[in-house]
Amino acid sequence: MPKRSILSSVKDERLVEKRRNQIIQGAISLFKQKGFHRTTTREIATESGFSIGTLYEYIRTKEDVLFLVYEAINNHVHERLVQVIEAKDPSPKNLIGIIDSYYRLMDEMQDEVTILYQEVKSLKTDIKEQVLEQERSKVQMLKEAILNCLPEKATNIEAELLANNIFVQGHMWGFRRWTLSKQYTIDEYIHMQLRFLFTMLKSEAEFEEA
Amino acid sequence: MPKRSILSSVKDERLVEKRRNQIIQGAISLFKQKGFHRTTTREIATESGFSIGTLYEYIRTKEDVLFLVYEAINNHVHERLVQVIEAKDPSPKNLIGIIDSYYRLMDEMQDEVTILYQEVKSLKTDIKEQVLEQERSKVQMLKEAILNCLPEKATNIEAELLANNIFVQGHMWGFRRWTLSKQYTIDEYIHMQLRFLFTMLKSEAEFEEA
Amino acid sequence: MPKRSILSSVKDERLVEKRRNQIIQGAISLFKQKGFHRTTTREIATESGFSIGTLYEYIRTKEDVLFLVYEAINNHVHERLVQVIEAKDPSPKNLIGIIDSYYRLMDEMQDEVTILYQEVKSLKTDIKEQVLEQERSKVQMLKEAILNCLPEKATNIEAELLANNIFVQGHMWGFRRWTLSKQYTIDEYIHMQLRFLFTMLKSEAEFEEA
Amino acid sequence: MPKRSILSSVKDERLVEKRRNQIIQGAISLFKQKGFHRTTTREIATESGFSIGTLYEYIRTKEDVLFLVYEAINNHVHERLVQVIEAKDPSPKNLIGIIDSYYRLMDEMQDEVTILYQEVKSLKTDIKEQVLEQERSKVQMLKEAILNCLPEKATNIEAELLANNIFVQGHMWGFRRWTLSKQYTIDEYIHMQLRFLFTMLKSEAEFEEA
DNA sequence: CATGAATGAGGGTTCATTCAT
DNA sequence: TATGAATGAACCCTCATTCAT
Numbered sequence: 001m002p003k004r005s006i007l008s009s010v011k012d013e014r015l016v017e018k019r020r021n022q023i024i025q026g027a028i029s030l031f032k033q034k035g036f037h038r039t040t041t042r043e044i045a046t047e048s049g050f051s052i053g054t055l056y057e058y059i060r061t062k063e064d065v066l067f068l069v070y071e072a073i074n075n076h077v078h079e080r081l082v083q084v085i086e087a088k089d090p091s092p093k094n095l096i097g098i099i100d101s102y103y104r105l106m107d108e109m110q111d112e113v114t115i116l117y118q119e120v121k122s123l124k125t126d127i128k129e130q131v132l133e134q135e136r137s138k139v140q141m142l143k144e145a146i147l148n149c150l151p152e153k154a155t156n157i158e159a160e161l162l163a164n165n166i167f168v169q170g171h172m173w174g175f176r177r178w179t180l181s182k183q184y185t186i187d188e189y190i191h192m193q194l195r196f197l198f199t200m201l202k203s204e205a206e207f208e209e210a
Numbered sequence: 211m212p213k214r215s216i217l218s219s220v221k222d223e224r225l226v227e228k229r230r231n232q233i234i235q236g237a238i239s240l241f242k243q244k245g246f247h248r249t250t251t252r253e254i255a256t257e258s259g260f261s262i263g264t265l266y267e268y269i270r271t272k273e274d275v276l277f278l279v280y281e282a283i284n285n286h287v288h289e290r291l292v293q294v295i296e297a298k299d300p301s302p303k304n305l306i307g308i309i310d311s312y313y314r315l316m317d318e319m320q321d322e323v324t325i326l327y328q329e330v331k332s333l334k335t336d337i338k339e340q341v342l343e344q345e346r347s348k349v350q351m352l353k354e355a356i357l358n359c360l361p362e363k364a365t366n367i368e369a370e371l372l373a374n375n376i377f378v379q380g381h382m383w384g385f386r387r388w389t390l391s392k393q394y395t396i397d398e399y400i401h402m403q404l405r406f407l408f409t410m411l412k413s414e415a416e417f418e419e420a
Numbered sequence: 421m422p423k424r425s426i427l428s429s430v431k432d433e434r435l436v437e438k439r440r441n442q443i444i445q446g447a448i449s450l451f452k453q454k455g456f457h458r459t460t461t462r463e464i465a466t467e468s469g470f471s472i473g474t475l476y477e478y479i480r481t482k483e484d485v486l487f488l489v490y491e492a493i494n495n496h497v498h499e500r501l502v503q504v505i506e507a508k509d510p511s512p513k514n515l516i517g518i519i520d521s522y523y524r525l526m527d528e529m530q531d532e533v534t535i536l537y538q539e540v541k542s543l544k545t546d547i548k549e550q551v552l553e554q555e556r557s558k559v560q561m562l563k564e565a566i567l568n569c570l571p572e573k574a575t576n577i578e579a580e581l582l583a584n585n586i587f588v589q590g591h592m593w594g595f596r597r598w599t600l601s602k603q604y605t606i607d608e609y610i611h612m613q614l615r616f617l618f619t620m621l622k623s624e625a626e627f628e629e630a
Numbered sequence: 631m632p633k634r635s636i637l638s639s640v641k642d643e644r645l646v647e648k649r650r651n652q653i654i655q656g657a658i659s660l661f662k663q664k665g666f667h668r669t670t671t672r673e674i675a676t677e678s679g680f681s682i683g684t685l686y687e688y689i690r691t692k693e694d695v696l697f698l699v700y701e702a703i704n705n706h707v708h709e710r711l712v713q714v715i716e717a718k719d720p721s722p723k724n725l726i727g728i729i730d731s732y733y734r735l736m737d738e739m740q741d742e743v744t745i746l747y748q749e750v751k752s753l754k755t756d757i758k759e760q761v762l763e764q765e766r767s768k769v770q771m772l773k774e775a776i777l778n779c780l781p782e783k784a785t786n787i788e789a790e791l792l793a794n795n796i797f798v799q800g801h802m803w804g805f806r807r808w809t810l811s812k813q814y815t816i817d818e819y820i821h822m823q824l825r826f827l828f829t830m831l832k833s834e835a836e837f838e839e840a
Numbered sequence: 841c842a843t844g845a846a847t848g849a850g851g852g853t854t855c856a857t858t859c860a861t
Numbered sequence: 862t863a864t865g866a867a868t869g870a871a872c873c874c875t876c877a878t879t880c881a882t
Contacts, residue, residue, distance in 0.1 A: 010845065035332050037247040041873060053847050056874065117327050122245055136389060160393055161402050164386065165379060172378045179346055183370055192371050196410045220862070251856055263859085263864045272856065430866065455752050457667040461852060473855085473868050482852065537747055542665055556809060580813055581822050588802045589795060596794065599766055603790055612791050620826045640841070671877060683843045683880085692877065 005127070006064045010057050019058045022048040024072045027065050032111040036066055036119045066119055067127050073112045074134040080105050081141055092206035095149035096194055102142070103170055103190045110174035117175070139163045146201075153201045162197065169193055216274045220267050229268045232258040234282045237275050242321040246276055246329050276329055277337050283322045284344040290315050291351055302416035305359035306404055312352070313380050313400045320384035327385070349373045356411075363411045372407065379403055425547070426484045430477050439478045442468040444492045447485050452531040456486055456539045486539055487547050493532045494554040500525050501561050512626035515569035516614055522562070523590050523610045530594035537595070559583045566621075573621045582617065589613055636694045640687050649688045652678040654702045657695050662741040666696055666749045696749055697757050703742045704764040710735050711771050722836035725779035726824055732772070733800050733820045740804035747805070769793045776831075783831045792827065799823055 008016045026047030030039040041062050045055040059065055084101040088094035106113060120131055143163035146154060154162065173180060173189060180189060198207035218226050236257030240249040251272050255265040269275055294311045298304035316323060330341055353373035356364060364372065383390060383399060390399065408417035428436050446467030450459040461482050465475040479485055504521045508514035526533060540551055563583035566574060574582065593600060593609060600609060618627035638646050656677030660669040671692050675685040689695055714731045718724035736743060750761055773793035776784060784792065803810060803819060810819065828837035 012845085015845080035329070038332060040871080051847050052874085053849095053876085054845075057845070060874095062873065114331065118331075119245075119328075121324070121328075122248060132388060139389075157393065158402065161399075162406075164382065164390065165375070165403075165406075168378055168382045168386070169375060172374065176374065176378070178342060179349075180374065183367065189371075192368065193375075196372070196375075199412070200406045200409045202409070222862090225862085250854085261864050262857090263866095264862080266857070267862070432866085435866080455749070458752060460850085471868050472853085473870095474866075476853065477866070480853095534751065538751075539665075541744070541748075542668060552808060559809075577813065578822065581819075582826075584802065584806065584810065585795070585799060585823075585826075588798055588806070592794065592798045596798070598762060599769075600794065603787065609791075612788065613795075616792070616795075616830045619830045619832070622829070642841090645841085670875085681843050682878090683845095684841075686878070687841070 005130070006068060007060055008058045016058060019048075019050075019054075020068060022050070023055065023058060023065060024068050027069050028073075028112060028115065031069065031115045031118075036115075041065075063123065063127075067123065067131070069115060070120075070131045071134070073109070073116060074131070074138075076112075077105060077109065078134070078138060081138060085141060085145055090145075090148035090151075092149055092198075092203060093210035095145055096207070096210050098145050098149075099142075099166060099194060099197070100190055102166070103173060103193070104186065106170035106174050107186050110177060113171050113174040117171070135167075139167050142166055150201055150203055150206070153203055162200070166193075166197070216278060217270060218268045226268060229258075229260075229264075230278060232260070233265065233268060233275060234278050237279050238282070238322060238325065241279065241325045241328075246325070251275075273333065273337075276333065277341070280326060280330075280341050281344070283319070283326060284341070284348075286322075287315060287319065288344070288348060291348060295351060295355055300355075300358035300361075302359055302408075302413060303420035305355055306417070306420050308355050308359075309352075309376060309404060309407070310400055312376070313383060313403070314396065316380035316384050317396050320387065323381050323384040327381070345377075349377050352376055360411055360413055360416070363413055372410070376403075376407070425550070426488060427480055428478045436478060439468075439470075439474075440488060442470070443475065443478060443485060444488050447489050448493075448532060448535065451489065451535045451538075456535075461485075483543065483547075487543065487551070489535060490540075490551045491554070493529070493536060494551070494558075496532075497525060497529065498554070498558060501558060505561060505565055510565075510568035510571075512569055512618075512623060513630035515565055516627070516630050518565050518569075519562075519586060519614060519617070520610055522586070523593060523613070524606065526590035526594050527606050530597060533591050533594040537591070555587075559587050562586055570621055570623055570626070573623055582620070586613075586617070636697060637690060638688045646688060649678075649680075649684075650698060652680070653685065653688060653695060654698050657699050658702070658742060658745065661699060661745045661748075666745070671695075693753065693757075697753065697761070700746060700750075700761045701764070703739070703746060704761070704768075706742075707735060707739070708764070708768060711768060715771060715775055720775075720778035720781075722779055722828075722833060723840035725775055726837070726840050728775050728779075729772075729796060729824060729827070730820055732796070733803060733823070734816070736800035736804050737816050740807065743801050743804040747801070765797075769797050772796055780831055780833055780836070783833055792830070796823075796827070 008020075010016050010019070023044065026049070027039070027044050030043055030047055041055060042052050044062075044065060045052040048055065059068070081098075081102065084098050088097060120128060123131065139160075140163070143159045146159045146162055147156070173186070184192070195207060198204055220226050220229070233254065236259070237249070237254050240253055240257055251265060252262050254275060255262045258265065269278070291308075291312065294308050298307060330338060333341065349370075350373070353369045356369045356372055357366070383396070394402070405417060408414055428440075430436050430439070443464065446469070447459070447464050450463055450467055453459075461475060462472050464482075464485060465472040468475065479488070501518075501522065504518050508517060540548060543551065559580075560583070563579045566579045566582055567576070593606070604612070615627060618624055638650075640646050640649070653674065656679070657669070657674050660673055660677055663669075671685060672682050674695060675682040678685065689698070711728075711732065714728050718727060750758060753761065769790075770793070773789045776789045776792060777786070803816070814822070825837060828834055
């Protein structure tokens with residue numbers, strides 16, 4: 001899913017890839033701590049391991065860094081999701097596996113997810129579109145998993161909403177862990193959310209069995 | 211719930227109240243459009259109807275404005291929630307009313323809610339605590355509404371999670387309306403979320419009846 | 421001839437006038453030494469007697485300074501020219517006086533004139549138009565002086581060209597004084613140019629007489 | 631007239647010559663459009679057809695490029711002038727031919743001449759000396775043409791001034807064509823300037839005849 | 841000889857904050 | 862109390878120049 005729209009003045013594709021990964025790692029680490037606006041381009045350069053001049057050989061503006069970060073986070077989540085879903089045949093049990101994996105992934109990526117929520121609004125429209133499209137595709141994957149694994153239990157439109165709910169509840173664990181984690185472990189959180197889901201879909205039987 | 215921690219050099223309490231409301235209205239209007247960081251203190255002053263010097267008679271730093279805004283938004287939601295809940299006796303039907311009101315409130319306050327998500331992280335810790343505490347109290351209200359209106363249908367811990375889910379799903383309507391509103395009207399959204407909730411609580415009967 | 425198109429964020433008109441004069445003096449002094457591009461805005465601020473922040477209260481961009489300078493120089497020349505021309509009735513003798521004054525003015529303003537030649541090209545078009553219009557009006561004044569003081573000696577179109585020649589020869593004294601001043605004093609230069617002019621206009625008689 | 635003071639790290643003289651011509655052509659083309667300061671060394675390298683690294687094999691600093699350009703323009707004008715003057719025997723008619731050629735050359739080289747006026751001032755002194763010396767020699771050529779073609783019509787010192795006037799009026803056509811070309815075609819301009827010149831020199835007879 | 845990635849000083853500009861009036 | 866001119870640290874970004882390959 002490259003579709004790199006960010007231009008670089010450096011020609012060597014491999015180097016661009018490498019440097020951009022450094023930038024992404026550096027930036028994520030800083031954005032986690034202080035957010036996008038409070039992070040300076042010089043800090044990003046230093047954290048990435050090179051000079052400010054070099055940073056600007058690989059991006060055009062600071063906002064490009066934000067997009068690179070969004071894209072990287074989204075790609076990472078997307079790839080993991082594809083792996084999990086494609087590894088399994090459709091079955092209620094496997095739906096549990098998929099959603100469980102998704103929640104755990106969100107747990108691992110707490111900080112990254114928080115970054116996602118910060119500045120989408122202020123991105124230029126075309127870049128914003130891309131970011132939102134990336135989100136949409138992930139909700140679609142969850143929706144199809146529901147429809148495939150529990151056929152005839154949910155209408156298309158119900159599945160869509162449930163997929164959105166799951167998606168956001170995943171983020172919620174990251175976002176609101178300051179309060180949630182006082183009440184539940186990640187295991188308990190997942191277990192309860194899954195039980196609710198299967199109850200909603202009137203599939204308690206399948207849930208217990210699995 | 212004043213608990214004003216923001217100091218002002220002006221003594222006249224009434225004036226402080228009035229000016230701060232001007233600030234809050236001006237700032238919300240600007241933050242909606244461009245976010246906190248892209249809004250300047252000068253703009254806030256102008257939008258509030260006075261000069262930059264005057265602005266600084268009522269706040270200490272720009273971050274104070276953010277807190278004032280958070281507090282105002284939270285208070286508004288809180289008051290509305292209290293109104294709805296206290297107006298009704300506990301009953302399944304009234305739980306529907308409460309949650310319905312909550313969702314509609316979130317619909318009205320889409321932009322304000324978006325503001326809430328943007329910069330909490332960068333607040334100084336003590337102020338952050340206050341903001342988070344304000345959130346917590348709203349989740350508690352929802353939780354108690356669930357426990358009171360549908361007694362014995364949910365454990366304490368289940369109600370807590372459901373309240374969190376509802377809370378976040380309300381925000382979600384504001385946050386993700388770019389995609390959700392293509393699929394559902396607000397009425398449909400609320401109806402489906404409510405049906406899911408009552409199904410989870412195995413209270414379909416009560417839901418149909420209401 | 422104010423027509424100030426340069427915006428300032430400061431309201432007090434008198435102060436704006438005063439500060440802009442400081443800027444103009446400071447900038448001219450620096451542009452004389454190192455040209456526009458090699459002068460930094462910080463240097464302009466310091467030379468003007470205030471901080472960089474204050475400088476930007478009175479201009480929007482560095483290019484504004486250039487325009488202010490152009491305008492000031494042009495206005496100065498214009499005013500002096502108007503004074504001289506209006507003080508005298510039209511007569512051959514007085515044409516000599518006018519042109520003599522013009523050349524001496526150019527002598528005084530050597531450095532300023534050099535600045536005028538430097539960056540007109542890179543100004544934004546609308547501002548450039550203004551600057552060129554200011555030049556045009558001065559050539560017109562010289563042309564009319566010729567036509568009025570030596571009626572029937574030159575056609576309209578000849579007077580136009582002669583005015584242009586005089587105008588540029590005035591600049592030339594400033595521009596090429598590194599070589600001209602080795603050959604002539606300013607008095608000799610003026611005398612010779614005037615004699616050439618009157619010869620061209622076949623008015624040697626009037627020249628000798630005056 | 632090589633007298634190359636610009637050092638190159640490349641040894642092969644022929645290559646140096648070739649590369650420098652590329653640089654000069656590229657740079658002139660860019661300086662015409664955006665001036666010296668707004669042109670980057672990278673742009674010069676690209677326009678010249680090679681990399682930034684290679685550019686710096688043939689120059690030491692960006693200012694060297696400016697000198698190379700000055701020198702090339704001056705040489706070009708000089709050579710053309712020499713051709714014209716040496717091709718003709720001294721006669722009033724041929725003076726007209728010489729000056730006419732000079733004006734037409736200036737017309738062709740409008741942009742180049744504009745470049746000449748821009749940055750001489752900021753050159754280092756020794757290089758500046760060379761550029762000015764090159765100018766001086768051209769004025770001398772014009773002066774001698776006047777003295778030779780119209781003997782006894784002008785003193786040495788008058789011829790010097792007239793040569794300067796012609797020299798600058800040639801530039802003026804390039805510099806001020808935005809206004810001059812509204813009034814005259816190049817033919818008319820030249821004709822009038824020549825007529826003025828011959829009148830000044832009291833050689834109307836020779837002018838009409840030629 | 842040619843290349844182009846790396847460097848970092850320095851440039852233009854902004855904006856939160858102060859303080860004299 | 863209200864004003865708004867003044868401040869300067871700090872930001873984003875550019876670009877001449879170098880040097881390892």
